[in-house]
Amino acid sequence: MEYGKIIIPASYYKEIVEHGKLNLPYEVCGLLAGIKDKVQSVWPLENEIKSDRRFFVGEKKIEETIKLIEKQGEKILAVFHSHPTTAPLPSSYDIENHFDEHVLMVIISYKSMNPKVKCYRIKNDSYKECPILIKPTS
Secondary structure (H helix, E strand, O other): OOOOOEEEEHHHHHHHHHHHHHOOOOOOEEEEEEEOOEEEEEEEEOOOOOOOOOOOOOHHHHHHHHHHHHHOOOEEEEEEEEEOOOOOOOOHHHHHHOOOOOOEEEEEEOOOOOOEEEEEEEEOOEEEEEOEEEEOOO
16 A cells, blocks of 8 residues: 555545535544555444544444455545544644554544545654545446
């Protein structure tokens, strides 16, 4: 996988943006899985702490989801989560708690009328923006 971009089919892109909208004012989270750099499945997860500033998913639920992803022959490409009232930039909390430098972070911001979606590679306590390519759904 090229760790500098992610390709998301338009239908999945719309799904994650809608998931965030439907759960406002709370943050949402989930996993994007696929092969190489192309997303082939979306795994919304429940934010168990119902917070507008943090998300948390229990270890058991994450392990179950990872097993399902691997059973499909896919791997985790990105963790997505929302920022209900702030810009789509990784917070210090996001950076500190990101579990794998090979997994990208996608952030959906609802700060303005039109949601903004950004993607980052988190490495060594810093971040670098990566392109998101939205592929038309055929």
